[in-house]
Amino acid sequence: MMTPSISLVSKIPLRLKPNRVWRSYRGGKLLDTLEGNKSATDSHFPEDWIGSAVEAINPEGYGRPGEGLSTVQLQDHEEQLLHLFNETPVYFFGQEHVERYGNKPEFLVKFIDSAEQLHFQCHPTKAFSKEKLRSPYGKFEAYYVLQVRPDSEFGEVYLGFQRPPERDQLKKLIEEQRIGEIAACFDPVKVRPGDVIVVPGGTPHALGAGVLLIEILEPSDWVVRFEFSRGDFVLPQKDRFMGRDLEFALDVFDLESKSQQDINNHFCCKPRTMASLPNAKREALIGPDKTDCFVVWKTSWSGHVRREVKAFCIIIVLKGECRLGGADGQTELLNQYDRVIVPHGLGFLEMEASEDCEILECYPPHSHPEKELFVSC
Ligand SMILES: O=P(O)(O)OC[C@H]1O[C@](O)(CO)[C@@H](O)[C@@H]1O
Numbered sequence: 458m459m460t461p462s463i464s465l466v467s468k469i470p471l472r473l474k475p476n477r478v479w480r481s482y483r484g485g486k487l488l489d490t491l492e493g494n495k496s497a498t499d500s501h502f503p504e505d506w507i508g509s510a511v512e513a514i515n516p517e518g519y520g521r522p523g524e525g526l527s528t529v530q531l532q533d534h535e536e537q538l539l540h541l542f543n544e545t546p547v548y549f550f551g552q553e554h555v556e557r558y559g560n561k562p563e564f565l566v567k568f569i570d571s572a573e574q575l576h577f578q579c580h581p582t583k584a585f586s587k588e589k590l591r592s593p594y595g596k597f598e599a600y601y602v603l604q605v606r607p608d609s610e611f612g613e614v615y616l617g618f619q620r621p622p623e624r625d626q627l628k629k630l631i632e633e634q635r636i637g638e639i640a641a642c643f644d645p646v647k648v649r650p651g652d653v654i655v656v657p658g659g660t661p662h663a664l665g666a667g668v669l670l671i672e673i674l675e676p677s678d679w680v681v682r683f684e685f686s687r688g689d690f691v692l693p694q695k696d697r698f699m700g701r702d703l704e705f706a707l708d709v710f711d712l713e714s715k716s717q718q719d720i721n722n723h724f725c726c727k728p729r730t731m732a733s734l735p736n737a738k739r740e741a742l743i744g745p746d747k748t749d750c751f752v753v754w755k756t757s758w759s760g761h762v763r764r765e766v767k768a769f770c771i772i773i774v775l776k777g778e779c780r781l782g783g784a785d786g787q788t789e790l791l792n793q794y795d796r797v798i799v800p801h802g803l804g805f806l807e808m809e810a811s812e813d814c815e816i817l818e819c820y821p822p823h824s825h826p827e828k829e830l831f832v833s834c
Contacts, residue, residue: 469787470772470797470806474535476527477502478513479520481690484572487604487669491794499572501690507566507796508771510539514678516696525678529798538798550769551801554821563821564751566771567672568794569600575664576692577615577639577684581699581709582658583750586679589708590699595658597750598674599726599743601817602652603775603794606667613645613665614654616724617715624707631683631703639683646720653726653742653753659711660724671773673743673819675750681706728755731827736760739826742817752820759813763832764806768824770799777814782807805832 475492477485484503489496506513506525513525527538539561542549546560554563580596587593605612620642622630630639645665648654656662661683664670679699683706685692698706715724726747728740737758744752755775756764772781773796781797782788784805789797799806820826 469783469785469789470781470799470803471529472789472791473508473538473771473796473798474528474530476506476509476525478504478506478525478567479515480504481516481519481692481696482571482573482575482687483689484570486572487570487606488568503570503572505568507568507773508538508562508798509565509567510542510561511565511676511678514696516693545802548802549798549800550821551767554769554801557823558821561676562769562771563676564819565674565676566773566796566819567674568669569664569672570669571664571666573666573688576682576687577636577661577663579661579681579683579706579709580656580658581679581681583675585658585709586677589705590679592677592679594675594677594679596675596677596679597655597658597748598672599653599655599748599751599753600648600664601671601673601742601753602648602650602654602668603671604650604669605648606669609667611647611649612668614648614668615640615643615661615663615665616646616654616656616720617660617662618642618712619644619715619717621712621714624710624712627683627710627712628703628707634685636684644717646724653728654724655726655743655747656724657711657748659709660715661710671817673751673753681709732831734758734762734831737762737831741826749822751822752824752826754818754820754826755815756808756818757813757815758808759810762808764808765829765832766799766801766803766806767829768820768826769801770824770826771819772797772799773817773819775815775817777810777812779808779810779814779816781809 486499509527546555583595586595732739740755742753780788
């Protein structure tokens with residue numbers, strides 16, 4: 458049975474409002490522009506958390522209570538997405554997901570718009586979090602690169618040590634903040650629009666400056682920062698190592714050397730075409746061969762297609778303009794970088810685009826987008 462809130466939003470995909478989050482690095486000018494802000498500027502709000510049921514962890518005095526949690530506009534009021542999920546979990550996620558994971562998506566999606574390089578950092582694996590942090594989530598993350606800022610031809614990502622220090626040496630470099638020597642442990646990887654990269658827990662990394670991307674990640678905000686200040690902000694002691702000490706934080710690191718070949722084979726994802734029609738194509742970008750934390754596909758089409766919906770999904774328009782709707786005939790007009798939630802209970806997705814349109818589709822773990830067949834076109 459649908460509750461009042463849900464019946465108000467009807468069965469069309471749910472459009473998500475901007476949801477900017479305070480971070481210790483700067484960026485967000487492009488996100489301001491997308492929101493129609495005439496005095497767009499880089500600030501400490503470089504991220505937009507999409508369809509989020511996750512609260513951000515920020516240094517004391519920064520951000521606001523509940524920062525990170527998404528809201529949606531209903532007919533006459535704004536509602537926290539988490540409340541809607543709790544009201545009708547089976548409508549959003551389906552019975553199997555609710556039994557296995559509960560009332561949340563089990564993954565998180567963000568826009569990241571970096572004006573400066575992020576802190577050198579490392580996230581725990583799920584196994585580490587379960588054992589040492591009493592949390593079911595690590596922070597496996599993935600990037601779909603959208604744009605690099607106009608003054609650069611490509612962006613950069615530091616990804617796994619190519620010349621790993623010994624544990625004791627790394628400890629010293631961190632204690633003494635010898636950032637040049639830390640940077641020299643990496644050969645930064647060039648990234649361009651359309652590139653897809655995964656960053657497993659344990660991998661030391663940092664996103665470079667001037668990159669707009671979609672990040673898909675485990676639903677947590679766990680981070681070990683082994684660089685304490687960037688730009689104008691110095692991270693307080695307790696925000697560096699997840700509230701613990703450096704010795705604890707060093708256990709998070711994967712200190713194996715990662716060669717260029719390792720990066721190509723394990724961190725870079727090559728799209729695989731899974732379904733193709735004269736006017737539509739679906740590609741798997743990130744699947745079970747890379748992670749069991751989420752699934753990411755891309756669909757491109759023109760004209761009209763109708764697709765089955767068998768799982769909760771967050772959709773972001775990558776290119777073009779389209780109308781998406783449910784079986785009741787109501788549709789939502791979406792432009793580039795608009796994002797919606799498609800509840801499991803929608804049944805069918807009607808997709809209409811006059812020109813070539815591309816959407817990114819992010820699914821919970823163990824979803825099977827290949828079962829969502831095109832039923833007409
Ligand atoms: O440590 P920083 O620079 O605040 O970066 C944190 C950000 O880095 C990321 O982990 C991306 O690498 C984001 O998910 C997160 O918000």
